[in-house]
Amino acid sequence: MRNLLLNICYDGSRYHGWQIQQNAVSVQQVFQEALFRVIGEKPDIKGCSRTDSFVHARQYCISLKTEHSIPCERLVGALNHFLPEDIAVLNCREVSPDFHARYSCKGKEYIYQIWNNPVRDPFLNHRALHYWYSLDEAHLNEAAGFFVGTHDFTSFCTMDARERGNMERTVTKAEVKREGDLVTFTVAADGFLYNMVRIMVGTLLRVAQGKLEPEDVKRIIEAKSRTEAGPTAPPCGLFLNRVFYEDVK
């Protein structure tokens, strides 16, 4: 049995996230159908994370087990042939049998894009949040700094998911930068709670609006209460940017 690790990339605008579900098209379903056309099998496909509807991925990792002997390079070419234009397989390699796209994952990096101009950019539709008003990225970056470290992020998790155990995560990077009118929030951590990045962004936008000060982020984390944080920002500006593994062999 071969264990394959594939890196894919997708524009999530048309998809209701990664995970297969009833009555909605998911990336996993479309990927599974393309895979079936290539190898004639429907193996259990492990994704590195759930992603919300309409969220994008510059890098998303998949692992799957198959007896099929197709060379990795040919699998990439064939999958790209059958996949729609908004999903691409970047590469594929064989890994040890115990590798699992989700359980072996050591961390991830997300980027959230904000288009900060009174007029929308037609080329960023579905790829950035459009924020009309002036936005001081240095001020937001100061607020983002409070996310860094090991904290209980209950305040930054959608309520429904609260019972799921350990809410502690270690954020290794949280930065707000500007390039022209595009403001980006980059955040890396060993793991993310449900809607964590989007609630972080919603909270940063409260800072932008002057409704919160940067140091309020510290208080909100300590409160361990979802109602203290800002609203959940829309999914369209969110990109899973990188997925980290240790010593993939």
Add this chain to the structure above:
Amino acid sequence: MRNLLLNICYDGSRYHGWQIQQNAVSVQQVFQEALFRVIGEKPDIKGCSRTDSFVHARQYCISLKTEHSIPCERLVGALNHFLPEDIAVLNCREVSPDFHARYSCKGKEYIYQIWNNPVRDPFLNHRALHYWYSLDEAHLNEAAGFFVGTHDFTSFCTMDARERGNMERTVTKAEVKREGDLVTFTVAADGFLYNMVRIMVGTLLRVAQGKLEPEDVKRIIEAKSRTEAGPTAPPCGLFLNRVFYEDVK
């Protein structure tokens, strides 16, 4: 009577070019409908150029005459409200009565994007030509250099348009650059013949394939024959980037 100059920006993926036509949706038609909803008039709208189906514009200029007293800033806001997401009005100002978006235009700059990687980029669908094979941008840039200057560009004009008079144009810039896997061809001129940029790109790709040498471009220009140049490259990678006017008052 006020004469208004508007700069717009659009993702051309859904549109059959600027110009109104039967049985196909054009940017001009959609713009005219939005304008009618704002000012209740359908004035004659002058565009700075025809653009082909599926071509994009980072800057496209429009002029129109109206008796309506709506302030420019409010017109921008109202048009953006009624226009679809893939078209945006950047700004608007009043200009002298003799200004005409097409006849007053002194030059334009186009950019053609080529995604040069064996795997497509889902975020560049409809926004770049996907070119699989290796591509030496320095070699292509050398070829592009031969476009610069005042030449009869008959070889770089779709046949149908040949009878339309003076085929001489002055190219002031023609450069090929690479940023990672994205190769761009930037070309500026006082005017462009029908399909001129796309045929230039088709010719550059012949150079990339080793079927032509950079210095062949000189010979092709001198031949004044469409059949000597390369094929017309697809429209999706083409962006009208800038439009130049002299002393707009």
